[in-house]
Amino acid sequence: MLQGIHHIAIISSDYKTSKHFYTEILGLDIIREVYREERxxxxxxxxxxxxxxxxxxxxxxxxxxxxxxxxTGLRHLAFAAENLDVYIEQLSKNKIKIEGIRIDEHTGKRFTFFSDPDDLPIELYEI
Structure with a gap:
C-alpha cells in the first residue's frame, strides 16, 4: 500500500544555477550531493x-x-506557504518573475506561479 510521495525528481540544464535556486532562493536543505562520474x-x-x-x-x-x-508529464511543482506575500517579496528581491495572485474558486485560497531556471512551473499555494 502506498504511504505517500517519497520525492520528486527534476533534471536541470545548468546544475550550479538550479542548485542555487532551490537551496539559496527557495531555502531547501541539502541532504547529500553526489557526483556520478560514469554518467x-x-x-x-x-x-x-x-x-x-x-x-x-x-x-x-x-x-x-x-x-x-x-x-505530458509533470505539470507543475506546488509548495504550501503560510504567507504568500512573504515569499513573493523574497522571490522579487531575487529577480524571479511571479505571475499575479489567483484565488482558487473551490477553496478561496490564494496561489501564484513562477518558474525555476529551466522554466518548470512552480506554484505557491497559501494554506
Missing amino acids: NSYKLDLALNGVYVIELFSFPNPPKRTSRPEA
Whole structure:
C-alpha cells in the first residue's frame, strides 16, 4: 500500500544555477550531493522542513521542456506557504518573475506561479 510521495525528481540544464535556486532562493536543505562520474551527472537530494522532497539531477545536454505547462508529464511543482506575500517579496528581491495572485474558486485560497531556471512551473499555494 502506498504511504505517500517519497520525492520528486527534476533534471536541470545548468546544475550550479538550479542548485542555487532551490537551496539559496527557495531555502531547501541539502541532504547529500553526489557526483556520478560514469554518467557525468550530479544528484542533489533536498529536504523541506526536514523531509526529503526533491532529487535535482544534471545530465549532459538534456532536451528542453516541450511546452509550458501543458506538456505530458509533470505539470507543475506546488509548495504550501503560510504567507504568500512573504515569499513573493523574497522571490522579487531575487529577480524571479511571479505571475499575479489567483484565488482558487473551490477553496478561496490564494496561489501564484513562477518558474525555476529551466522554466518548470512552480506554484505557491497559501494554506
